[in-house]
């Protein structure tokens with residue numbers, strides 16, 4: 001089986017759907033954020049002390065370090081920020097984009113304080129959402 005990559009905005013359900021899919025398909029599930037935290041420390045700490053650029057470098061290293069067969073991989077919402085990540089996922093698997101409306105994400109992440117990219121005012125959240133939505137849709141094999 002080709003690797004399945006789940007992409008989508010924060011709160012779109014990548015981690016939950018990944019786990020469910022893994023159980024149904026009886027395949028291992030890997031969450032890139034989880035591997036980053038195990039390897040490099042808490043995401044909030046990385047953003048605060050090393051910055052987004054360092055986080056993105058860790059994210060790419062983790063993505064490209066996962067064996068690419070028979071896996072379901074749930075990614076972080078910003079994995080699509082790197083052309084290298086996009087090319088890598090295309091080359092090694094199938095990309096599935098999970099979508100939820102901005103209003104729905106607002107509800108789901110209302111009390112969330114663990115996502116640095118969400119920790120900004122509502123106009124900037126919406127701008128990020130729109131820009132990312134375009135990237136997800138352009139690069140997904142299945143939406």
Ligand code: S3P
Pocket residue numbers: 008009010011014033043075076077078079114115116117
């Ligand atoms: C990010 C999304 C987060 C995590 C990090 C950055 C982003 O993952 O990788 O906080 O840039 O959208 P989730 O999409 O699982 O929340």
